[in-house]
Amino acid sequence: xxxxxxxxxxxxxxxxxxxxxxxxxxxxxxxxxxxxxxxxxxxxxxxxxxxxxxxxxxxxxxxxxxxxxxxxxxxxxxxxxxxxxxxxx
Numbered sequence: 344x345x346x347x348x349x350x351x352x353x354x355x356x357x358x359x360x361x362x363x364x365x366x367x368x369x370x371x372x373x374x375x376x377x378x379x380x381x382x383x384x385x386x387x388x389x390x391x392x393x394x395x396x397x398x399x400x401x402x403x404x405x406x407x408x409x410x411x412x413x414x415x416x417x418x419x420x421x422x423x424x425x426x427x428x429x430x431x432x
Contacts, residue, residue: 348425355418359411366407372396 368374 348421352418352421355414355421359414363407
């Protein structure tokens with residue numbers, strides 16, 4: 344496998360992971376209330392906010408699972424085609 348193939352495979356695996364982490368951060372409220380985050384180091388103590396939202400149902404994660412399986416199939420097809428460039432003969 345060439346170096347380019349390794350980087351393409353890495354990109355196909357890394358992008359969904361970072362997308363999942365970003366979606367998790369959005370749902371967890373990491374980017375909520377940006378104005379308070381600017382002055383947070385100047386506060387003496389920070390009181391945690393009580394959780395207001397329940398965890399989403401498992402069905403909400405189904406589209407992400409489908410995307411992961413499709414990307415995995417793409418990586419597998421690319422890997423198989425690069426391992427047998429002559430069509431498997």
